[in-house]
Amino acid sequence: MSERAMPQYTLFHSFAFSLIMYFLVYKPYLMLSQFSREGNKPTLADLEFDFPTDVYPVGRLDADSEGLLLLTNDKQLNHRLLNPKFRHNRTYYVQVEGALTSEACQLLADGVTISVDGKPYHTLAAHAQSIDEPPLPARNPPIRYRANIPTSWLSIALHEGKNRQVRKMTAAVGFPTLRLVRWAIETFTAEGMEPGQVRELSRADVLRGLRL
Structure with a gap:
């Protein structure tokens, strides 16, 4: 895990401060790209990691696919990565x-x-x-x-x-x-990661890794 940058905060209408966080996950085969349950299927909630409750995947991988997922509570980043106007590899x-x-x-x-x-x-x-x-x-x-x-x-x-x-x-x-x-x-890779592994990223990591 790289050195953490200074915390970034967003002020919501409730006037409560929320720490913006970023995570890179190697999603295992047959795991759903979500925290909510669907029968007995494994979900991100089954990973051995205590995610903040307001963190969600940016995009998804099908259950029968494996590999990298980016999770965050950064709504601006989520919008940018899901908007076809802003292409990312x-x-x-x-x-x-x-x-x-x-x-x-x-x-x-x-x-x-x-x-x-x-x-x-x-x-x-x-x-x-x-x-x-x-x-x-x-x-x-x-x-x-x-x-x-x-x-x-x-x-x-x-x-x-x-x-x-x-x-x-x-x-x-x-x-x-x-x-x-x-x-x-983009430049984030799964090299050195195992299925189910989670890496916490700093904002600087994300900006550099996604070439933003």
Whole structure:
């Protein structure tokens, strides 16, 4: 954890001061990106960390995806990161079914047509490339191994975040996603983190890491 900056305060209408805080979380596989309960599904409330009650995720990761989530009670930052006008890069490591081709990577980079809210949507230009298997923490449970079907890994960087976008994109070029890990948000990466781990960030960390 980096050195903490001077505390930042926001004055709400109740005239009560609230400490602005930031956290980086490595969300485990099958955990919901929320604190509220849905049946017996694990949530962020199950992490071994005492989050302030007014802290929430900025955006989300699907339950079957893993990797970085940014949590904060900074409403201005939340608005900026969720507003499509202010683009920020998110990099994903994706394991797909099949032997990935350079042609498929180029299609992903140029943009493909997927369905969003039942309507055709052409994704924005991205950076996509085939990579060797990255040194990620083991997934629990692991991907089902099938000897007669190869798998491949790619890195894809987006600055938009439609619902299940990466999975829809790889399926559109003929390579279904088997495992999806959000590895980076701008310059923040999951390097050295384990599923369920939480890092507290200073405001200076956030401004620098998100290039704000």
